[in-house]
Amino acid sequence: MSAALLSVRDLRVEFATRRGPLIALDGVSFDIAPGEVLGVVGESGAGKTLTGLAIIGLLDPPGRIAGGEIRLDGERIDKLPPARMRALRGRRIGMIFQDPLTSLNPLLRVGDQLTETILAHMSLTRRQARERVIAWLGEVGIPSPAKRIDGYPHEFSGGMRQRVVIALALCAEPALIIADEPTTALDVSVQAQIIAVLKKVTRLHGAAVMLITHDMGVIAEMADRVAVMYAGRIVEIGAIGDVARRPLHPYAMGLMAAIPTLEARAGRLAQIPGVMPRLSAIPRGCAFNPRCPRVFDRCEAERPPLIAVGDRGAACWLYEARPAPAAPTAEKCR
Amino acid sequence: MSRADVDLAKSGPAPPSLIARLRDNDLVASFLSSKTTVAAGLVALILVVAGLAVPLIATTDPFDPAANFLMDSLTPPRFVAGGDPRFLLGTDDQGRDLWSAILYGLRISLMIGALSVLLGGAIGVALGLIAGYAGGWIDSVIMRIADVQLTFPAILIALLLDGVAHALLQKSNHEETAFLVLVVAIGLSFWVQYARTVRGSTLVEKNRDYVQAARLIGLSPARIVVRHILPNVMGPVLVIATINLAIAIITEATLSFLGVGLPPTEPSLGTLIRIGQNFLFSGEWWIVAFPSLALATLVLSVNLLGDWLRDALNPRLK
Amino acid sequence: MIAFIVRRVFASIGVMIAVGLIAFAMFRYVGDPVNQMVGVETSVAERAQLREELGLNDPAIVQALRFLANAARFDFGVSYQFRQPVADLIAKRMPATLELAFVASILSLVAGIPMGVYAALHRNSALSRLFQALSLIGISLPTFLTGILLIMLFSVTLGWLPSFGRGEVVRLGPWWTTGFLTASGLKSLIMPATTLALFQMTLIMRLVRAEMVEVLRADYIRFARARGLSETAIHFRHALMNTLVPVITIVGLQLGSIVAFSIITETVFAWPGMGQLFLQSIQNVDIPIMAAYLLFIAFMFVVINLVVDILYVSVDPRLRASLHGMRG
Numbered sequence: 007m008s009a010a011l012l013s014v015r016d017l018r019v020e021f022a023t024r025r026g027p028l029i030a031l032d033g034v035s036f037d038i039a040p041g042e043v044l045g046v047v048g049e050s051g052a053g054k055t056l057t058g059l060a061i062i063g064l065l066d067p068p069g070r071i072a073g074g075e076i077r078l079d080g081e082r083i084d085k086l087p088p089a090r091m092r093a094l095r096g097r098r099i100g101m102i103f104q105d106p107l108t109s110l111n112p113l114l115r116v117g118d119q120l121t122e123t124i125l126a127h128m129s130l131t132r133r134q135a136r137e138r139v140i141a142w143l144g145e146v147g148i149p150s151p152a153k154r155i156d157g158y159p160h161e162f163s164g165g166m167r168q169r170v171v172i173a174l175a176l177c178a179e180p181a182l183i184i185a186d187e188p189t190t191a192l193d194v195s196v197q198a199q200i201i202a203v204l205k206k207v208t209r210l211h212g213a214a215v216m217l218i219t220h221d222m223g224v225i226a227e228m229a230d231r232v233a234v235m236y237a238g239r240i241v242e243i244g245a246i247g248d249v250a251r252r253p254l255h256p257y258a259m260g261l262m263a264a265i266p267t268l269e270a271r272a273g274r275l276a277q278i279p280g281v282m283p284r285l286s287a288i289p290r291g292c293a294f295n296p297r298c299p300r301v302f303d304r305c306e307a308e309r310p311p312l313i314a315v316g317d318r319g320a321a322c323w324l325y326e327a328r329p330a331p332a333a334p335t336a337e338k339c340r
Numbered sequence: 341m342s343r344a345d346v347d348l349a350k351s352g353p354a355p356p357s358l359i360a361r362l363r364d365n366d367l368v369a370s371f372l373s374s375k376t377t378v379a380a381g382l383v384a385l386i387l388v389v390a391g392l393a394v395p396l397i398a399t400t401d402p403f404d405p406a407a408n409f410l411m412d413s414l415t416p417p418r419f420v421a422g423g424d425p426r427f428l429l430g431t432d433d434q435g436r437d438l439w440s441a442i443l444y445g446l447r448i449s450l451m452i453g454a455l456s457v458l459l460g461g462a463i464g465v466a467l468g469l470i471a472g473y474a475g476g477w478i479d480s481v482i483m484r485i486a487d488v489q490l491t492f493p494a495i496l497i498a499l500l501l502d503g504v505a506h507a508l509l510q511k512s513n514h515e516e517t518a519f520l521v522l523v524v525a526i527g528l529s530f531w532v533q534y535a536r537t538v539r540g541s542t543l544v545e546k547n548r549d550y551v552q553a554a555r556l557i558g559l560s561p562a563r564i565v566v567r568h569i570l571p572n573v574m575g576p577v578l579v580i581a582t583i584n585l586a587i588a589i590i591t592e593a594t595l596s597f598l599g600v601g602l603p604p605t606e607p608s609l610g611t612l613i614r615i616g617q618n619f620l621f622s623g624e625w626w627i628v629a630f631p632s633l634a635l636a637t638l639v640l641s642v643n644l645l646g647d648w649l650r651d652a653l654n655p656r657l658k
Numbered sequence: 659m660i661a662f663i664v665r666r667v668f669a670s671i672g673v674m675i676a677v678g679l680i681a682f683a684m685f686r687y688v689g690d691p692v693n694q695m696v697g698v699e700t701s702v703a704e705r706a707q708l709r710e711e712l713g714l715n716d717p718a719i720v721q722a723l724r725f726l727a728n729a730a731r732f733d734f735g736v737s738y739q740f741r742q743p744v745a746d747l748i749a750k751r752m753p754a755t756l757e758l759a760f761v762a763s764i765l766s767l768v769a770g771i772p773m774g775v776y777a778a779l780h781r782n783s784a785l786s787r788l789f790q791a792l793s794l795i796g797i798s799l800p801t802f803l804t805g806i807l808l809i810m811l812f813s814v815t816l817g818w819l820p821s822f823g824r825g826e827v828v829r830l831g832p833w834w835t836t837g838f839l840t841a842s843g844l845k846s847l848i849m850p851a852t853t854l855a856l857f858q859m860t861l862i863m864r865l866v867r868a869e870m871v872e873v874l875r876a877d878y879i880r881f882a883r884a885r886g887l888s889e890t891a892i893h894f895r896h897a898l899m900n901t902l903v904p905v906i907t908i909v910g911l912q913l914g915s916i917v918a919f920s921i922i923t924e925t926v927f928a929w930p931g932m933g934q935l936f937l938q939s940i941q942n943v944d945i946p947i948m949a950a951y952l953l954f955i956a957f958m959f960v961v962i963n964l965v966v967d968i969l970y971v972s973v974d975p976r977l978r979a980s981l982h983g984m985r986g
Contacts (some may be wrong), residue, residue: 062884096886103884108877112976123885135744158975215662251895344713389946493915502947503940512728517946590800595800598925600940610802617806617926620814623820632803639798647794 010037011079011214012061012182018073019053021285028285030056032238035312040181043208043215045229045246047222047261052235054218060084060112060186061216063091064099078182097127100213101254102173104187106167110159116143117155120177121187127178142173145210146203163198169203174242176207182213183208184216189224201227222265226250234258237293238283243284244318254320256298292323380644388450389637390443429493431627432615434604438626442634444608448602449638452522453588457581459527463535465577469565471535472542472543483539486532494529495591502600518602526591533580541573583644586639593635609635659971659980666967670960673724677956681949682725685735686714732825734950739942744950749933753834754824755931761847761855762920763913770859774866774900778874779893789863796860801919805841805853807924812849820846824929850927858912865908870901904972910966915958 014118014221019031032052038044044055059065061076063318083094095101105107111119121141124130137153143151146169158269168188175183188204189197205228208215217229225232225246233243234255242255253259260278280297283289289296295305304323312319313326372381414428429438471482491496509517545551548567554564595601596610604611609631616628709715716724728734734744773793777786799807813821821847825842837843873879874897880891921933928934932951939947971977 052824064880065885090884092883093886094886095884101881101884103877105877109881111878111882111900113899113974114896122887122891126885126887126891150768158979160976160979174881178886437663437760488676491673491963492955493918496918496921496955499921499940499947500952503943506940507943507945586798590798594800594802594922598937599798599921600937609802613806614804615819619893620806620810625810625814628806632806636795636799636803640794643798 009080010077011040011042012038013077013080014061014215015077016074017057017071017076017084018059019056019065019069022068022070025041025286027072029072029287029288029329030238031060032288033074034238035074035267036215036233036240036243038182041212042231043205043213043217043229044234045217045219046235047220047225047232048235049220051192051282051285052216054220054235054236055186057235058101058186058216059216062095062099064101087154092229094181096175096178097122098180099182099184100178100180102171102175102186102188105191106164106171107159107191108245109171110167110227112145112159115158116162117157118154120170120174123174124177131288132168137262138177139173142177143170146170147199161325164192165199167262168192168196168200172200172204172207176211176213180213182214182216186219187220187302190219191220197224198227204228219303222250222261234261237292240287240312240319241294241321242319243312248318254293254318254325255313255322256286256300256324257294257318292321293324347556375543377644377648380641380648384641384645385635387446387641390446401545406608414619416624416626429630430624432612432627433619438612438630441607441612442631443614445607445631446634446638448519448606448608449635452519452526452592452608454594455523455528456526456588457584459523460530460584461577461581463527464531465538465570465573465575465579467531468535469542469569469573472539473546473561473565473569478482479539482535486535488508489532490536494526494587495594496594497529498525498591499598499600501528503593506600518606521633522595522601523590525595526588529591530569530584530588533584537576537580538573542569545572557635564616579650582642582649586642586646589639589642609638660691661969665970666964670964672951673960673983674956678953680903681729681952682722684952685949686718686721698888712771728786728952729950731769734825734953735946737933737939737944737947739939739944739947744946747935747947748954749833750951751932751935752834754929755917755924758847758850758854758923759920759930761851761894761915762858764823765851765855766858766862766913767909769855770836770862771866771902771905772965773859774829774863775870775893775898776864777867778870778901781871789901793860796856797864799856801853801857801922802926805849805923808853809926817889819849824930838959846927850929852921853926854916854923857919860911861912866901866905866917869905873897873900876900903970907966907970910962914962917958918955922986937962 014037016037017031019035020027020029022028033055034042034053046057050055055067058071059069060071061083063086065071070250071084073084074084077092078098083091084169086094094302099317112220117136117139120142121132122137123148124135124138125132128135140151141157143155144181148166148169154162159170162170172188184300185204189200192200201224201267215228217225218233220224229246231244232246233240234257235241236257238337242249242253242258244254249258250262253262257278260276263276264278276301278297283293283296289306291306291309292298292301298305302323308323310321310323312321315325387439414431414433416429426438427437429442431437432441443635467482471479489581502521505517505521505525509521542565551564551568554568592608593613594608596608597614599614602611603607604615611636612631613628616624616631618623708918710778714721722900723738732745734748736742737744737747741972772790780786809821819844823846824837825844825846826840827837827843829835837847874893879892882896887896917933918928919935920931921927924933925937932954935947936951938944939951939980
C-alpha cells in the first residue's frame with residue numbers, strides 16, 4: 007500500500023456563534039493516494055466545501071479547525087503558521103471554486119494572472135513564464151493561446167473561463183487539487199468538456215483530485231473512489247463502482263435511487279423523505295436516523311463510526327461485525 | 341460554499357418568551373453589543389427629549405425681547421469668574437441666556453432636520469416609485485431632472501433655493517418664513533437620492549412574480565405600488581434617511597452660520613455660532629464653545645445611530 | 659470610445675444649457691433688474707428708456723438666447739451692488755478659491771486613501787479604530803465648526819496661524835494672484851485648506867475602507883489566496899486596484915463639491931474668494947452674480963463629471979468592451 011498523499015483524521019470544524027460553538031464537521035477521516043481522484047458528494051450544507059477549505063487552510067473566521075489532523079505527504083499541515091501555509095498553497099495544494107466569472111480578477115489580463123502565479127512559485131524569467139502560460143492555455147484547450155493570453159476574463163465564455171481557472175490552479179504543479187463544484191455554474195453542454203479537461207490535465211501532471219460536487223454524474227465520469235457526506239460526517243466511502251451499484255449506507259442508497267435514469271420506468275421520482283438536519287439540531291446517535299427506513303434502537307442511541315465492510319466503509323450499525331467495533335477504520339477502507 | 345454549508349439556526353424547539361426573543365433578535369443584540377452605540381442612543385434620546393421638553397426646562401424664553409436685558413450681555417458662564425448664577429452658560433451679546441438659547445436651538449435643529457428629511461423622502465420616494473413603475477417618458481424626465489440636480493452638492497442647491505426664496509419673498513418676511521424656507525430648501529435638495537434608489541428597487545420589484553400576479557388580478561397601479569412595492573423598497577430608504585438626518589442638521593446649521601438661515605431673533609445653533617465667532621478674539625469664548633459642543637454632540641450621536649442601523653440592516657454583513 | 663466621448667460632451671452641453679436657462683430665469687424674473695440698478699429718484703420715463711436699452715421688452719426667447727450667447731462669451735452683466743462687470747469680479751477672486759480647492763483636494767486624497775487602505779487591512783487594530791473614530795468626528799463636524807475649532811486652537815490660543823485673509827500674494831500674469839510664493843500666503847492657506855479637506859478626507863477614508871473590505875471578500879481574492887500569492891500582492895495589487903476603480907468616480911465627484919464647500923470655509927476665514935462673493939450676492943439679492951456663479955459651478959461640475967466618466971470607462975476593461983459592443 008503506497009503512502010497516502012493526503013491523510014485526514016478525525017477532522018472537526020467548529021463555528022463560534024453567540025450561542026456557543028456549532029460543529030460543522032464532526033470527525034471526518036479519509037485518505038487520498040497520489041494521483042487518485044476522490045469524489046465527495048452530499049447535499050448542500052453537508053460539509054463538503056468546508057472540508058476542502060479546511061485542508062487548504064482558507065477557513066474564514068468564525069470557523070476554525072477544532073480537532074483532528076491533516077497530513078500532506080506525512081507532515082501535519084493543519085497547524086502550520088500562515089507563512090508556511092501560504093507556501094503550500096498553489097505549489098502543493100490547489101483549489102478551484104465554483105464560479106469561474108468571479109474567480110478571476112476582472113481588471114487583469116488572463117495572461118498576467120497566470121504569469122503572476124507561476125512567478126510566485128518558480129524562479130523563471132518573465133519570458134519563460136509567458137511561454138509556460140501559453141503552453142498551459144493550450145493544454146486546457148483554449149484556441150489560439152498566444153492571442154488570447156492578453157484577453158480579459160469577460161472576453162471569455164464560461165467554459166473557457168473555467169479552463170483558465172483550471173490552468174491557474176495547476177500551473178504551479180501542485181500534487182493535490184481540490185475542485186469545489188467545478189461544473190455547477192456552467193451550462194450542461196459545457197460541463198462534460200470541463201470534466202474532460204480536468205481529467206486529462208490532472209492525469210498528465212499526476213495530480214490527485216478531491217472532487218467536491220452534488221452531481222453524481224460528474225463523480226461517475228471522473229472519480230476513482232467516492233465519499234458520501236451527511237450532516238458534517240462521512241457516511242460511506244469506497245470505490246466508485248461499488249458505491250454506485252451497491253451502496254451500503256441507507257442515505258447513499260437513497261441518493262443513488264434518486265438519480266433518474268433514462269431506462270427506468272416513468273413513475274414518481276424516488277425521494278428521501280425529510281431534510282438534512284440543521285447543524286444546531288443534529289439528532290443523537292446517527293445523524294440520519296430520523297429519515298432512515300432501516301432505523302432501529304441503537305441508531306438513536308449511539309453514533310456509528312465508519313465500519314469496514316471489505317475494502318469499503320459505511321457509518322451504519324447495520325454492518326456491525328462485532329459488538330464493540332474497533333477504532334476508525336479509514337486505512338482499511340483503501 | 342462555506343456559507344451554504346453552515347446554517348446558523350436561530351431557535352431551538354420550544355417557542356421562546358418575548359424577552360428571550362428580544363434578546364435573540366439580531367437588531368437588538370447588535371445594538372446592545374456596542375457600547376458606543378448604546379451611548380449614542382442614550383445621548384440622542386436625551387437631546388430629543390430636551391428639545392421636545394424645552395418650554396419646561398429652559399429658564400428663560402430667549403425669543404422674548406422683553407426678557408433680555410442688554411446689561412446682562414456678554415456675561416460669562418456661572419462656573420467661571422465673573423459669572424452670574426442666573427446664567428448657567430453665560431449670555432450672548434443680546435443678553436440672552438445661552439442655556440435656553442441652546443435648548444431652543446437644539447429643538448429647531450431637530451425639527452428642521454426631521455421635517456426636511458420627511459419632505460425630501462416623501463417627494464423622492466413618490467417620484468422614484470412613479471418613475472420606476474411607469475417607465476417611459478415620465479421616467480426619462482424625472483431622471484433627467486435628477487441628473488442635473490445631482491451634479492451639484494446638496495448644500496449648494498439648498499443655498500440657492502434659500503437665496504431665491506428670499507429674493508422672491510420680501511425682505512421683511514424673512515424672519516417669519518425662515519423656518520419654512522429652510523425646510524423646503526433642504527428637503528428639496530435631498531429628494532434625488534431617494535428617487536434614484538427607489539426607482540432602482542421598483543424596477544427590480546416590478547418584474548417579480550407577485551407584482552405580475554397583482555396586475556393579473558386587476559389591481560390598480562396605485563394600489564400595487566403603494567401596498568406591494570413600497571414596503572419592499574423601504575429598506576434602503578431608511579438607510580438613506582439616517583444619513584440624511586445628520587446632513588440636514590449640518591446643512592441647516594451651516595446655512596444659519598452663513599447668515600442665510602435662521603435670523604438672530606430666532607437663533608438656531610448655527611446662528612449662535614456665527615454670532616459667537618465675532619467675540620472669539622475678545623475673550624467671550626463661551627458664545628461659540630457651548631453651541632458648538634451641542635451641535636457636535638447632536639450630529640455625532642445621530643451619525644453613530646445611523647451607522648449602527650445601517651450595519652444592522654445590511655444583510656450581507658451577517 | 660470616441661462616440662462615447664462625443665455623446666457625453668453633447669449631454670454636458672445639454673446640461674449647461676438647461677442650467678443656463680435656469681440662470682436666465684433667475685436673472686430676469688427674480689426681482690426687477692431695472693429697479694435694482696437705479697436709484698429712487700430716477701423717473702419713470704428714464705426707467706422705461708433703460709428697460710428698452712437693456713432689451714427687457716423683447717420676447718422672452720430672444721432675451722434667453724441673448725443671455726446664453728453673452729454667457730458663452732463670459733459676459734454676465736453688471737453687478738447690482740458693485741456696479742462692476744460680474745466677469746471681472748469673479749476673475750479677481752477665482753485664483754483664491756482655486757488655489758484653496760486644489761490644496762484641499764490633494765490633501766484629502768493623500769491622507770484619505772492610505773488611511774482607508776490601512777483601516778481595511780488592519781480592521782481591528784487600535785490605529786484603525788482611531789481612524790474610524792476620527793472619521794466619525796470628521797463627518798459629524800460641519801465644515802464651519804472645524805474651521806472655528808482650528809481658529810480657536812491655532813490662532814486664539816496658540817497664536818501660530820493667521821485666522822483670516824490670504825496673506826501676501828504675488829501677481830502672476832495678467833489676472834492670477836498666488837499665495838504659494840510667500841510665507842504668509844502659505845501660512846494662511848494651512849487652516850482653510852485643512853478645514854476644507856477634512857470632510858472630504860473622512861469621506862474618502864470611509865469609502866476606500868468600505869470598498870476594500872467588500873473587495874477582500876470577493877471570490878477572486880479567495881482564489882488568489884488559494885494560489886499562494888503573497889499578501890502584499892493580494893492587498894496592493896488585486897484588492898487595491900479593484901477598490902480604486904469605483905472609488906475614482908465617487909472621489910472625482912466629491913472633489914467638485916470642494917469648490918462648493920469653499921463658500922463656507924471662505925466665510926469662516928474671510929478668504930477673498932468666489933464663494934464669499936456668492937454669499938454676499940445672496941444676502942444682497944445681487945442676481946447677476948448669483949446667476950454667473952451658478953453657471954460657473956455648473957460648468958465646473960459638468961467638466962468634472964465628463965472627465966470622471968471618461969476615466970472610469972478607460973480604466974475598467976469591462977466597460978470599454980461594452981462600449982465597443984454598442985458601436986458594432
